Amino acid sequence: MMTKRKIDKARGERIRYVRSEILKIGSQEQFAKLLSQHGPAVTRGAVGNWETGKEVGIENLSRICKLAKVDLNWLAYNRGNPDAPIISSFDPDSLEEEQPEVGYSREHWQGSQEGAIPEIDGKLGAGQGQLGEVINLPVGNNAISGHAVKAEWILPIEYLRNEAKASPSRTIVMEVVGDSMSPTYLPGDRVLVDLSQDTMTSDTVYAISDGETEPQIKRLQRVPFSAPAEVIIISDNENLQDFTVELDRLKILGRICGVISRR
Known part of the structure; x- marks a missing residue:
C-alpha cells in the first residue's frame, strides 16, 4: 500500500519567502543553481516541489539556512526567530x-x-x-x-x-x-x-x-x-x-x- 506524501504548505511558503524576500532571487532556477554551488546538485523542479510544501531533506534545509543566515528551527518547523543564527x-x-x-x-x-x-x-x-x-x-x-x-x-x-x-x-x-x-x-x-x-x-x-x-x-x-x-x-x-x-x-x-x- 502506498502512503501519501505529507504536504506542508506553510513550510513551502517560508522557503519561497527566503528565496524571494531574503535572498532576493527571482526565479526557482537561479535558486537551484545557487544551492548547487554549495553542495549536491539541486534542480528547479526540486525547488518548485519544496515551495509547494512537498518533502525536503534536512540537509537541503540546512543549506538554505546557511546561505540565507536564518534559523533552521524556524524554516523547518516555524519555531523561534527566523533571524536567530546560532x-x-x-x-x-x-x-x-x-x-x-x-x-x-x-x-x-x-x-x-x-x-x-x-x-x-x-x-x-x-x-x-x-x-x-x-x-x-x-x-x-x-x-x-x-x-x-x-x-x-x-x-x-x-x-x-x-x-x-x-x-x-x-x-x-x-x-x-x-x-x-x-x-x-x-x-x-x-x-x-x-x-x-x-x-x-x-x-x-x-x-x-x-x-x-x-x-x-x-x-x-x-x-x-x-x-x-x-x-x-x-x-x-x-x-x-x-x-x-x-x-x-x-x-x-x-x-x-x-x-x-x-x-
Missing part, C-alpha cells in the same frame, strides 16, 4: 546524555563577511556569568543545542592572527558582567575568546567553568611542582580572595585574546 554548544555525538554539558564551538555559524566574529547570547561573569538564550535545532538525524548570536563584530583577520594570536574561525565575543576582574575587565566590556585554546598553556586570562555553573572570566596561575596539578584562580579585583583548585576539575572554554572597551 553557535553550536555541544557535540551531537554526546546526545546520549539527557542534559549534555554546555561547551562552545562555531561549526554551525558563518559570518556575513570576512572577519566577522559572533557575539553570543551569554555573558562571562567577573563574578556570576549568564548562559543566555539556547536554541534547540535538528541536524540530520540528531539535534544540537546552540547559543543565539546577538551581533557580529568585524575585525581584521591579520589582527586576530598576528596581534591577538587567536584563530579567526574559532573566536567568539562575550560580554563581561560583574566587577571581580576590575580594573582590567569592566562590566559591559566585550572580550575575544579563542575556543581553540581550551587547555592551560601559560599563566594568563581564560574563560572557565566548573561544569555546573555559569562561565567565568578569571586569571589562572599554575602552582609549581603540584601533583596532581593545581591552579590558582585569581580575580584582578584586589578586594576578592584567590583560591586554588586541581586543574582537572576546571573546564577551560578558551583563552581571552583581547578586549573591546569604551575606555
Whole structure:
C-alpha cells in the first residue's frame, strides 16, 4: 500500500519567502543553481516541489539556512526567530546524555563577511556569568543545542592572527558582567575568546567553568611542582580572595585574546 506524501504548505511558503524576500532571487532556477554551488546538485523542479510544501531533506534545509543566515528551527518547523543564527554548544555525538554539558564551538555559524566574529547570547561573569538564550535545532538525524548570536563584530583577520594570536574561525565575543576582574575587565566590556585554546598553556586570562555553573572570566596561575596539578584562580579585583583548585576539575572554554572597551 502506498502512503501519501505529507504536504506542508506553510513550510513551502517560508522557503519561497527566503528565496524571494531574503535572498532576493527571482526565479526557482537561479535558486537551484545557487544551492548547487554549495553542495549536491539541486534542480528547479526540486525547488518548485519544496515551495509547494512537498518533502525536503534536512540537509537541503540546512543549506538554505546557511546561505540565507536564518534559523533552521524556524524554516523547518516555524519555531523561534527566523533571524536567530546560532553557535553550536555541544557535540551531537554526546546526545546520549539527557542534559549534555554546555561547551562552545562555531561549526554551525558563518559570518556575513570576512572577519566577522559572533557575539553570543551569554555573558562571562567577573563574578556570576549568564548562559543566555539556547536554541534547540535538528541536524540530520540528531539535534544540537546552540547559543543565539546577538551581533557580529568585524575585525581584521591579520589582527586576530598576528596581534591577538587567536584563530579567526574559532573566536567568539562575550560580554563581561560583574566587577571581580576590575580594573582590567569592566562590566559591559566585550572580550575575544579563542575556543581553540581550551587547555592551560601559560599563566594568563581564560574563560572557565566548573561544569555546573555559569562561565567565568578569571586569571589562572599554575602552582609549581603540584601533583596532581593545581591552579590558582585569581580575580584582578584586589578586594576578592584567590583560591586554588586541581586543574582537572576546571573546564577551560578558551583563552581571552583581547578586549573591546569604551575606555
